[in-house]
Amino acid sequence: MKFFASLFTALDQTTKTLDKIDALVDYFEKASDQDKLWAIAILSHRRPKRTVSASLLGTWATERSNLPLWLFEESYHVVGDLAETITLVLPPSTQRSDESLTYWIEFIKGLEPFDVTEKKEKILDAWSRLEPAERFVFNKFITGGFRIGVSQQLMVKALSKHAGVKENVVAHRLMGNWSPLTNTYQDLVLSEELKDVSRPYPFYLAYALEGTVESLGDPAEWQAEWKWDGIRGQIIVRDGTLFVWSRGEELVTDKYPEYSALLTTLPNGTVLDGEILPFKNEQPLSFNMLQTRIGRKSLSPKILSEVPVAFVAYDVLEYNDIDIRNYKLRERRKILEEICDHQNPVLRISPVINFSDWAHLRDQRDHAREFFSEGVMLKRKDSVYRDGRRRGDWWKWKIDPFTVDAVMIYAMSGHGRRANLYTDYTFAVWSGDQLVPFTKAYSGLTDEEIREVDRWIRMNTIEKFGPVRNVKPQLVFEIAFEGIAKSTRHKSGIALRFPRINRWRKDKPIKEANTLQDLLAVLLSNS
Amino acid sequence: MSLLEFTPSGIYCPQADVHLDPWRPVNKALITHGHSDHASWGHGSYLCTTSAAAVIRHRLNLTGNLHSVPYNKQLYINGVEFSFHPAGHIPGSAQIRVAYQGEVWVFSGDYKLQYDGISEPFEPVKCHTFITESTFGLPVYKWKPQQEVFNDINEWWRKNQSRGKVTVLAGYALGKSQRILKNVEASIGKIMVHGAIDSITEIFRSQGLPLPETTYVTTEMKKKDFDGALVVCPPSAVGSPWLKKFEPYSLGIASGWMGLRGARRRRGADRGFVLSDHADWLELNQAVAETGAERVFVTHGYSEIFARWLREKGLDAAEVKTQYEGELSEIAESGIDESKEESKTES
Numbered sequence: 001m002k003f004f005a006s007l008f009t010a011l012d013q014t015t016k017t018l019d020k021i022d023a024l025v026d027y028f029e030k031a032s033d034q035d036k037l038w039a040i041a042i043l044s045h046r047r048p049k050r051t052v053s054a055s056l057l058g059t060w061a062t063e064r065s066n067l068p069l070w071l072f073e074e075s076y077h078v079v080g081d082l083a084e085t086i087t088l089v090l091p092p093s094t095q096r097s098d099e100s101l102t103y104w105i106e107f108i109k110g111l112e113p114f115d116v117t118e119k120k121e122k123i124l125d126a127w128s129r130l131e132p133a134e135r136f137v138f139n140k141f142i143t144g145g146f147r148i149g150v151s152q153q154l155m156v157k158a159l160s161k162h163a164g165v166k167e168n169v170v171a172h173r174l175m176g177n178w179s180p181l182t183n184t185y186q187d188l189v190l191s192e193e194l195k196d197v198s199r200p201y202p203f204y205l206a207y208a209l210e211g212t213v214e215s216l217g218d219p220a221e222w223q224a225e226w227k228w229d230g231i232r233g234q235i236i237v238r239d240g241t242l243f244v245w246s247r248g249e250e251l252v253t254d255k256y257p258e259y260s261a262l263l264t265t266l267p268n269g270t271v272l273d274g275e276i277l278p279f280k281n282e283q284p285l286s287f288n289m290l291q292t293r294i295g296r297k298s299l300s301p302k303i304l305s306e307v308p309v310a311f312v313a314y315d316v317l318e319y320n321d322i323d324i325r326n327y328k329l330r331e332r333r334k335i336l337e338e339i340c341d342h343q344n345p346v347l348r349i350s351p352v353i354n355f356s357d358w359a360h361l362r363d364q365r366d367h368a369r370e371f372f373s374e375g376v377m378l379k380r381k382d383s384v385y386r387d388g389r390r391r392g393d394w395w396k397w398k399i400d401p402f403t404v405d406a407v408m409i410y411a412m413s414g415h416g417r418r419a420n421l422y423t424d425y426t427f428a429v430w431s432g433d434q435l436v437p438f439t440k441a442y443s444g445l446t447d448e449e450i451r452e453v454d455r456w457i458r459m460n461t462i463e464k465f466g467p468v469r470n471v472k473p474q475l476v477f478e479i480a481f482e483g484i485a486k487s488t489r490h491k492s493g494i495a496l497r498f499p500r501i502n503r504w505r506k507d508k509p510i511k512e513a514n515t516l517q518d519l520l521a522v523l524l525s526n527s
Numbered sequence: 528m529s530l531l532e533f534t535p536s537g538i539y540c541p542q543a544d545v546h547l548d549p550w551r552p553v554n555k556a557l558i559t560h561g562h563s564d565h566a567s568w569g570h571g572s573y574l575c576t577t578s579a580a581a582v583i584r585h586r587l588n589l590t591g592n593l594h595s596v597p598y599n600k601q602l603y604i605n606g607v608e609f610s611f612h613p614a615g616h617i618p619g620s621a622q623i624r625v626a627y628q629g630e631v632w633v634f635s636g637d638y639k640l641q642y643d644g645i646s647e648p649f650e651p652v653k654c655h656t657f658i659t660e661s662t663f664g665l666p667v668y669k670w671k672p673q674q675e676v677f678n679d680i681n682e683w684w685r686k687n688q689s690r691g692k693v694t695v696l697a698g699y700a701l702g703k704s705q706r707i708l709k710n711v712e713a714s715i716g717k718i719m720v721h722g723a724i725d726s727i728t729e730i731f732r733s734q735g736l737p738l739p740e741t742t743y744v745t746t747e748m749k750k751k752d753f754d755g756a757l758v759v760c761p762p763s764a765v766g767s768p769w770l771k772k773f774e775p776y777s778l779g780i781a782s783g784w785m786g787l788r789g790a791r792r793r794r795g796a797d798r799g800f801v802l803s804d805h806a807d808w809l810e811l812n813q814a815v816a817e818t819g820a821e822r823v824f825v826t827h828g829y830s831e832i833f834a835r836w837l838r839e840k841g842l843d844a845a846e847v848k849t850q851y852e853g854e855l856s857e858i859a860e861s862g863i864d865e866s867k868e869e870s871k872t873e874s
Binding site for chain 2: 012072088420421447
């Protein structure tokens with residue numbers, strides 16, 4: 001695993017894309033095919049199944065280092081990462097391991113049948129054979145959440161360079177249902193044959209519009225659609241079978257039984273890109289409704305009738321078994337309209353918004369919220385369907401978020417890059433003369449502001465409970481959010497969608513923060 | 528009456544009427560070393576070690592009111608015996624031993640046990656009560672032998688050279704920078720320093736510390752003057768326009784905080800080298816054990832945690848609030864504190 005550990009170290013040591021690609025290519029040159037495949041799997045977040053719980057790992061490391069548990073926990077709060085904490089507290093390794101990445105992954109998977117005592121013995125043995133960098137990646141394989149700072153696009157670039165296969169081809173081959181257990185490097189990356197009938201295409205993702213909409217030029221060159229607030233998905237019908245993929249590259253066919261009707265509606269060899277959207281009485285429902293459904297292990301008839309879903313189709317990527325992503329949007333749209341011209345209420349085409357000029361579109365966008373849309377998508381009519389997040393041909397033009405001024409009352413230290421800094425805050429609004437907590441928010445401040453707030457928190461702590469600090473109510477922040485819903489799980493009775501910090505209101509005293517009444521008024525006017 | 532007391536001005540010896548590393552102006556101050564959180568402005572008189580004197584005189588612009596004493600030499604103030612002992616933190620740094628009527632206290636100031644090649648090596652001093660720092664008082668902080676760190680630094684410098692990049696390494700102007708100069712492989716290329724570091728390096732040279740030749744970076748210099756060079760600068764220079772002239776460059780930071788991945792990534796440097804002038808977890812424990820002290824006061828750092836750890840090991844240990852580097856805020860981003868100092872003392 002030495003190669004992989006030094007790849008990780010090299011990637012971790014640089015923020016520069018070119019250096020990262022170099023490090024990856026260098027690794028691909030050195031590693032065996034099987035190791036390469038595992039490296040690709042890990043970089044695209046396909047880690048081996050968890051065979052040991054994270055808390056057991058922590059306990060064993062604590063024992064092995066002769067530390068009291070509380071001290072291990074304090075260390076964990078400071079480090080902000082369990083795998084790293086374990087790596088750092090353990091005594092130095094006593095042996096050396098020349099085994100490969102594949103060996104260690106097989107090792108982790110092989111723990112499955114053993115009982116706790118045997119697992120412990122094996123893990124302790126592994127720790128004694130691995131150097132710090134190896135130990136860290138080993139622990140990360142087990143605990144998960146391995147953020148290496150390599151995007152899918154970057155890995156695809158490096159792999160394309162190494163294998164001499166075009167980037168868009170590599171990107172497509174890496175999608176979907178593969179695993180180092182069932183595929184070889186040869187058939188996944190190099191083979192021309194597309195064996196996997198369920199394999200989706202890489203999603204084309206849009207950036208938020210930069211500057212004014214007028215900067216896009218001639219409105220006649222653009223197609224506008226509503227931006228729906230559901231789950232982006234792909235529906236695939238091949239070989240008489242239907243597959244539903246979510247954007248997170250998760251096969252979710254079973255979660256949406258409604259779509260099975262599409263097997264007869266859609267011709268064989270069709271792939272649609274669209275939105276999995278809660279839809280009832282010819283109306284979309286709020287995302288919050290969908291969320292109540294996503295969490296369920298089994299779908300009761302009740303939930304299916306309360307929150308039925310439709311598939312709102314944006315695009316067609318494959319038709320009659322032919323990949324048509326390089327057709328122009330205006331051509332693909334024609335095909336899509338044909339496909340969706342039927343009586344099946346589960347499949348709906350995403351309607352285009354007719355507009356004569358940008359001002360006209362702007363007026364319509366102002367009404368987006370009335371039917372749970374987040375704004376407008378703009379797509380160049382001549383554009384091909386690209387892969388990954390790209391600028392230029394597709395833009396999302398979202399409506400302005402709701403905002404509320406709130407008081408910070410609790411703070412917790414963050415994880416990863418934000419470890420040992422207080423970055424996770426809980427905010428409150430007034431209810432009478434009480435401050436009622438109503439949301440948490442993690443992002444939105446600059447690094448400099450985070451340091452300033454961190455310092456303030458440390459000097460203005462009233463009480464500590466473990467990693468959480470109760471702070472003096474003094475700082476006011478403007479919180480932006482996309483939606484609001486009733487919630488029985490929160491003390492305030494409301495739950496926000498996508499809350500984040502818009503800005504630090506240094507100018508506002510806490511008395512001028514908003515009230516719970518204000519939030520309930522937003523809730524009423526939007527439901 | 529306790530031999531030493533913790534007062535709002537700093538650590539105080541009532542019998543002798545002197546303060547140790549006070550942060551508010553006092554009449555008589557005994558100073559462990561020249562870092563600004565230990566050697567502050569405005570005291571009536573100062574006493575430090577002979578090898579620390581020149582730097583403190585320079586930084587605080589002192590004239591007649593600074594006195595110095597060699598290591599291990601006893602001096603008496605109103606019957607109280609004081610002596611300075613090497614702390615291994617930076618050249619001239621000391622622990623202060625205070626003894627009166629058979630009772631012995633030692634105040635550690637800042638210290639480390641690993642020999643750094645420039646500081647007088649740490650000497651354990653037996654005492655009844657030990658006042659220790661705890662900057663890195665968590666078991667996740669364990670330093671590698673410094674030669675390994677310098678091997679990494681040398682390798683990085685060579686790699687930058689081969690890619691046509693200037694190597695910029697940030698470290699504290701007093702102590703850390705000279706440790707870098709002394710231990711880096713000088714034959715690799717030209718070594719250049721920021722003005723804040725140059726003046727202190729000159730003082731150490733005049734005291735007989737052998738340091739490799741360095742060039743002071745001036746505004747008139749052109750790109751080719753930095754070709755293949757290692758530029759050592761204080762942390763305050765990171766993120767400042769001063770760095771622009773070295774482009775293209777690779778930036779490294781040498782600090783104990785770089786031992787954690789989160790801190791490394793947050794700093795936005797290309798490389799973080801774990802190099803500290805403070806004791807790591809193992810050294811703190813070793814130092815406490817070697818004093819033989821039954822009572823320990825823990826100052827700046829993870830004081831609460833380290834004190835609890837010592838109590839569980841059977842010592843009478845307590846946390847003490849001081850103004851040495853504040854609480855954890857400076858630990859989170861210690862560069863801030865260091866940069867404050869640079870701007871205060873150097874132009």
